[in-house]
Amino acid sequence: MANPIKINNSFYDYYGERWYTADDDPVALLRLENKVKAPWILSRINKFSKILDVGCGAGFLTNQFALAGHDVTGVDQSEDSLRVAHTYDRSGKVRYLAANAYELPFDDETFDVVTSTDFLEHIDDPEKVIKEFSRVLKPGGTFFFHTFNRNPLSWLVAIKMIEWLIPKTPKNMHVLKLFIKPIELQKYCENAHLKVIELTGIKPVISSIPIKRLFSGKVPDQIRFELTRNLSISYMGKAVKSLA
Numbered sequence: 001m002a003n004p005i006k007i008n009n010s011f012y013d014y015y016g017e018r019w020y021t022a023d024d025d026p027v028a029l030l031r032l033e034n035k036v037k038a039p040w041i042l043s044r045i046n047k048f049s050k051i052l053d054v055g056c057g058a059g060f061l062t063n064q065f066a067l068a069g070h071d072v073t074g075v076d077q078s079e080d081s082l083r084v085a086h087t088y089d090r091s092g093k094v095r096y097l098a099a100n101a102y103e104l105p106f107d108d109e110t111f112d113v114v115t116s117t118d119f120l121e122h123i124d125d126p127e128k129v130i131k132e133f134s135r136v137l138k139p140g141g142t143f144f145f146h147t148f149n150r151n152p153l154s155w156l157v158a159i160k161m162i163e164w165l166i167p168k169t170p171k172n173m174h175v176l177k178l179f180i181k182p183i184e185l186q187k188y189c190e191n192a193h194l195k196v197i198e199l200t201g202i203k204p205v206i207s208s209i210p211i212k213r214l215f216s217g218k219v220p221d222q223i224r225f226e227l228t229r230n231l232s233i234s235y236m237g238k239a240v241k242s243l244a
């Protein structure tokens with residue numbers, strides 16, 4: 001049998017400042033996408049929430065949550081990414097901690113909110129990790145996620161087109177078999193006592209970008225993302241933990 005393709009999570013240790021500065025790498029898309037994800041999440045949480053951001057990378061969302069006045073902890077397995085996240089934390093208040101999402105170093109029912117964006121498609125057993133998120137969430141607490149749907153269109157747009165248009169894309173940054181259909185994610189949540197109550201798609205708007213810029217090998221800064229009812233490529237959602 002041919003070797004299955006493994007997801008590559010090692011390059012996050014080498015991004016350094018490029019997390020915040022590179023325009024020749026898909027990380028630039030992540031920065032742009034977070035301009036939509038952050039307000040969507042922030043508008044759905046109570047003031048002064050205790051938030052855990054898992055797989056926080058360089059803190060694109062984590063740092064924004066802290067600036068909005070929340071009590072924020074960010075965990076990631078990449079210590080170098082956490083170092084960068086800390087450097088860019090203008091609130092000076094985020095607790096950054098190296099940890100594996102499968103075994104979070106927190107007591108049961110510690111957080112009001114758990115977020116994990118662009119993360120679940122980077123691990124082999126999302127169901128197990130979601131159970132771990134639920135364990136550390138207080139009853140009635142909220143889980144926010146963002147991930148990629150699994151189908152031929154998402155393979156074309158979120159894997160192949162990115163590789164073609166941005167040659168510096170790290171190899172196996174995304175692997176189709178780890179993408180998650182919304183119905184599967186809903187099931188994983190249900191099995192962890194989390195009820196998904198909102199889902200929305202996110203899509204890039206590229207119509208106003210000169211064709212030349214699209215083929216420059218860089219992420220055009222004219223790209224912006226917007227919400228859509230179509231969940232076929234990437235989507236985010238909100239799930240609430242049961243009270244009992």
Ligand SMILES: C[S@@+](CC[C@H](N)C(=O)[O-])C[C@H]1O[C@@H](n2cnc3c(N)ncnc32)[C@H](O)[C@@H]1O
Pocket residue numbers: 009012030034054055056057058059060061075076077078081099100101102116117118119122123
């Ligand atoms: C695509 S980045 C997402 C960063 C951030 N959530 C964002 O949206 O900007 C995925 C992150 O997951 C982290 N990661 C992968 N597997 C992990 C694990 N088992 N435990 C903790 N972090 C993990 C990687 O180090 C990387 O920083």
